Amino acid sequence: MLSTSVVSSVTSLSAQASPSRLRPADLLRITDQGAQDVLDGRFAHLLPRAGEWPTLERWSTRLHADDDVDVWLISWVPGATTELHDHAGSLGALTVLSGVLAEYRWSGSELKYRTLEAGDQASFPLGWVHDVMEAPGGPADPAAPTLSVHAYSPPLTAMSYYEVTDHGSLRRTRTELTDLPEGRTA
Numbered sequence: 001m002l003s004t005s006v007v008s009s010v011t012s013l014s015a016q017a018s019p020s021r022l023r024p025a026d027l028l029r030i031t032d033q034g035a036q037d038v039l040d041g042r043f044a045h046l047l048p049r050a051g052e053w054p055t056l057e058r059w060s061t062r063l064h065a066d067d068d069v070d071v072w073l074i075s076w077v078p079g080a081t082t083e084l085h086d087h088a089g090s091l092g093a094l095t096v097l098s099g100v101l102a103e104y105r106w107s108g109s110e111l112k113y114r115t116l117e118a119g120d121q122a123s124f125p126l127g128w129v130h131d132v133m134e135a136p137g138g139p140a141d142p143a144a145p146t147l148s149v150h151a152y153s154p155p156l157t158a159m160s161y162y163e164v165t166d167h168g169s170l171r172r173t174r175t176e177l178t179d180l181p182e183g184r185t186a
């Protein structure tokens with residue numbers, strides 16, 4: 001059994017290491033609740049009408065903002081990638097509401113591919129570098145776009161972008177100040 005002093009020093013260490021008082025599990029829960037609220041129609045006033053979702057550019061709207069967390073709804077369109085990016089000093093998480101997302105994540109030595117389907121979740125610790133897009137094939141029904149809810153804590157302030165070099169390493173190409181979710185929009 002760990003002594004109280006060891007536990008408290010580990011807790012203190014972890015509190016110091018995190019940029020946010022929220023944990024990844026909190027962000028996952030927040031995006032799950034946001035997704036449910038969207039499905040329940042709570043944010044209907046913020047959304048395009050059925051059949052009028054943008055089809056050429058990624059679209060987003062902020063569902064919630066406070067000092068700790070920003071929550072966004074994103075609709076995805078075919079072929080629009082975010083480029084490889086990080087979330088600077090913010091932790092992140094997402095829940096997919098509908099459709100399928102594809103993600104390439106830098107593992108430290110290569111890009112790992114996965115897909116995230118409706119109901120799937122992912123969290124992004126500091127240093128997570130990924131490129132996110134609608135999975136090839138797109139939604140079966142254009143009137144039901146690929147949607148995901150994202151949370152960032154502390155609220156997003158910057159993103160760095162990267163490329164994979166010919167030598168198989170990651171090179172940062174630029175950093176941009178932004179409070180918009182998931183990078184480039186088209």
Ligand SMILES: [Fe+2]
Nearest residue numbers: 086087130182
């Ligand atoms: Fe991202």
